[in-house]
Amino acid sequence: MNVAFDSGGLPALVSKLFELQQNLEGIPINIGVTGEAGCGKSSLVNAIRGVAHDEPGAAPIGVTETTMIPTSYPHPALTNVQIWDLPGLGTPNFQLGNYRELVGFSRYDFFIIAASERFKENHAQLAKWIGESGRRFYFVRTKIDSDIEASRRRTHFNQEEVLAVIREDSLRYLGEQGVKSPQAFLVTSLDFNSYDSSHLRETLAREFPIHRKRAFLRSIRDPCFEIIQRKKTALSSEVWKLALLSSAAAAVPIPGLGFACDSGILLRNLPFYYQSFGLDEESLTRMSVEIAKPVEELKTQITSPQSTDLNRSLLYKLLSASPGMGLMAGGYLLRGVPIVGSVVSGGIAFTMTQRMLNWFLWSLAADTERVLHWLMHSD
Missing domain, CATH: 3.40.50.300 (P-loop containing nucleotide triphosphate hydrolases)
Known part of the structure; x- marks a missing residue:
């Protein structure tokens, strides 16, 4: 099951479970x-x-x-x-x-x-x-x-x-x-x-x-959820590298550069996260065919933004609504202060990007568990 999830996300895991259930x-x-x-x-x-x-x-x-x-x-x-x-x-x-x-x-x-x-x-x-x-x-x-x-x-x-x-x-x-x-x-x-x-x-x-x-589902529930958590942990361990890029861009005293860099990082990496968990549009469509349920029913279990909705406008909205936006704004104001401003801005950007990416990972992992739980308890 672990190999299946690593290779194809949730659709591959569900396919393996169907195979085992035969x-x-x-x-x-x-x-x-x-x-x-x-x-x-x-x-x-x-x-x-x-x-x-x-x-x-x-x-x-x-x-x-x-x-x-x-x-x-x-x-x-x-x-x-x-x-x-x-x-x-x-x-x-x-x-x-x-x-x-x-x-x-x-x-x-x-x-x-x-x-x-x-x-x-x-x-x-x-x-x-x-x-x-x-x-x-x-x-x-x-x-x-x-x-x-x-x-x-x-x-x-x-x-x-x-x-x-x-x-x-x-x-x-x-x-x-x-x-x-x-x-x-x-x-x-x-x-x-x-x-x-x-x-x-x-x-x-x-x-x-x-x-x-029911005995089968109980026996595989915990291992399945552990597999999802391991995937989340593995992806989360790489977030600091992306946050470091955001930090470097934020340290440059050019208005709007850090914000644009942050949105670019998210636009490039969030689709990869969706694919890793198997929550992208193609994976959901493939899974809906195998389980003979409308893809819309699968999507009702997902609370994160749909992968097809990812665009720069949505990311700006998420970034601007994040809890640390006030700190980030303060960092931008301090950019004009030589050395100190760049260091502070870079540190704030690092923290905010790391938090945002981890929030997405945790949200997608929770959605994956929610979809899997729904599938286990549906006919």
């Missing part, structure tokens, strides 16, 4: 199964994996707290998928106040929040935390066979009606707790082929590509 099977997916202690998390982990409790490699289950640290188990059929049995919430070691930090929500790509009885405030809080981390989640009511068995004692028993009432009650409560668009599934690990297990499998299969894509 095969997401190599992207690891981590599923966190969480919930209160004793809700049947470990049994659910085994059921999702299709592993019996007494098989080698099964998550241990028991009436006491068996999961003391997050433990991963590979999915036998899904490549690079790890299902994590997380410690139970509410035990002496894992209280609500420290659970998020101890478990480390950022490690996982999405979550299954399990409950063996009614969903409670703790489950809603877990969902809010997970949502804040940018991950998705599913609610699963385990041990639903116990609810069905208890309902059989009623005079008029209808299994589908009982399941419908439990689903509606669960979704209503979670909605009242502020959970947006919750999905709830009713299962039993003793007979995982019954109740909502098939619906859960279908949902996971349907949305799994989305989770893989």
